[in-house]
Amino acid sequence: MASFALPAAEDSPIGRLGHVVGHLVRSANNSYLAMSWLQQCLKTHHICSQTVSQARLDRILPTRLLDVSFSEDATQIVTAFEGGGHIEYATLSHCWGSSPVIQTTISMLDQYKEIIPLDELSKTFREVILVCRSLRIQFLWIDSLCIIQDDPLDWERESAKMADVYSGSYLNLAAAAAANGTEGLFFERLECIKVRCKLSSEEEDDIFISNSPSSYFMDSRESPLASRAWALQEKVLPPRNLIFGEDQLHWECHEELKSESSRKNMQIDQSFPSSLRRYLSSKPSLNEEVSAQSKLWYKMLEAYSRCELTKSEDKLPALTGLANAFSRRSGFNYAVGLWEEDLEMGLLWKSLSPKRHSYPLRTEHQHGHGQL
Numbered sequence: 001m002a003s004f005a006l007p008a009a010e011d012s013p014i015g016r017l018g019h020v021v022g023h024l025v026r027s028a029n030n031s032y033l034a035m036s037w038l039q040q041c042l043k044t045h046h047i048c049s050q051t052v053s054q055a056r057l058d059r060i061l062p063t064r065l066l067d068v069s070f071s072e073d074a075t076q077i078v079t080a081f082e083g084g085g086h087i088e089y090a091t092l093s094h095c096w097g098s099s100p101v102i103q104t105t106i107s108m109l110d111q112y113k114e115i116i117p118l119d120e121l122s123k124t125f126r127e128v129i130l131v132c133r134s135l136r137i138q139f140l141w142i143d144s145l146c147i148i149q150d151d152p153l154d155w156e157r158e159s160a161k162m163a164d165v166y167s168g169s170y171l172n173l174a175a176a177a178a179a180n181g182t183e184g185l186f187f188e189r190l191e192c193i194k195v196r197c198k199l200s201s202e203e204e205d206d207i208f209i210s211n212s213p214s215s216y217f218m219d220s221r222e223s224p225l226a227s228r229a230w231a232l233q234e235k236v237l238p239p240r241n242l243i244f245g246e247d248q249l250h251w252e253c254h255e256e257l258k259s260e261s262s263r264k265n266m267q268i269d270q271s272f273p274s275s276l277r278r279y280l281s282s283k284p285s286l287n288e289e290v291s292a293q294s295k296l297w298y299k300m301l302e303a304y305s306r307c308e309l310t311k312s313e314d315k316l317p318a319l320t321g322l323a324n325a326f327s328r329r330s331g332f333n334y335a336v337g338l339w340e341e342d343l344e345m346g347l348l349w350k351s352l353s354p355k356r357h358s359y360p361l362r363t364e365h366q367h368g369h370g371q372l
């Protein structure tokens with residue numbers, strides 16, 4: 001059975017009530033929308049600004065970043081950010097997929113420090129650079145370009161920093177609907193049928209009828225990106241996420257959770273991973289129950305167990321960033337995926353629907369961080 005949405009234009013009487021969809025995601029409207037969400041967070045969100053300020057004090061800057069302002073049709077790798085506490089950078093969370101991914105290798109590093117033409121990049125990377133420019137963010141971190149993929153020492157050193165890189169991100173851009181780099185951030189929108197109708201004795205308005213767009217929950221739990229185990233920490237650790245879903249944009253930060261088609265906030269506390277993100281950024285208080293805290297971890301483990309890994313031996317490494325953040329906040333002692341303080345409860349688990357996944361081993365991204 002199909003379900004339908006009745007969206008309206010943003011500046012119409014119905015649109016002002018909150019249910020808006022229908023313009024193209026690539027249009028100026030949407031970069032305006034993403035910018036307005038970002039500005040609202042920067043200017044009015046107390047918890048977000050506190051968390052970001054703290055993260056800025058603690059953070060370790062990435063060794064390499066892409067400078068997206070280098071020229072209109074190119075970017076370049078820039079280095080040496082020691083002591084540069086005010087540098088803001090975006091991060092990308094994406095699926096590598098089975099298509100070839102442009103990578104920095106030992107032999108290409110010097111050239112990429114000079115120039116990386118945009119037309120050599122995948123569609124996703126090109127579009128992420130355009131989004132950064134439209135949001136006036138100069139620096140961008142992308143795993144395949146900012147870690148030297150065929151240098152085991154560099155990979156070991158930089159991948160150990162990965163959780164810090166995402167935690168210190170100004171804004172994480174999540175290419176949720178793209179199964180690989182050829183698909184990009186922007187997808188065709190659902191077609192809407194415009195109907196003129198009378199709302200009251202005086203007012204007329206346009207209503208559009210469309211199939212229901214993918215929801216925040218679909219894009220954040222059932223998208224190609226959501227199936228990647230590594231992507232979970234990339235989603236929880238950054239202070240802000242701009243999610244490029246199949247039909248619309250979504251926004252997540254410590255204080256707001258909203259979608260383009262529904263400007264009203266969804267309940268953060270009821271939603272994983274927002275609940276875990278909020279906990280990790282909160283200050284410890286007296287009388288916090290061990291069980292209430294570990295429950296957030298178990299909820300995360302449920303989501304994590306549904307995800308897939310290219311290499312089965314990454315099962316614990318892909319959790320390390322989250323485990324470190326949880327340990328810092330709770331003071332608990334980590335015990336191979338569980339916590340010593342709640343070990344009896346932690347061991348009481350069972351699988352409700354055994355998975356039949358195999359973990360295909362791939363050799364081409366041997367040093368990549370195991371993306372599917």
Ligand SMILES: [Zn+2]
Pocket residue numbers: 040041042045048253254255256
């Ligand atoms: Zn915010």
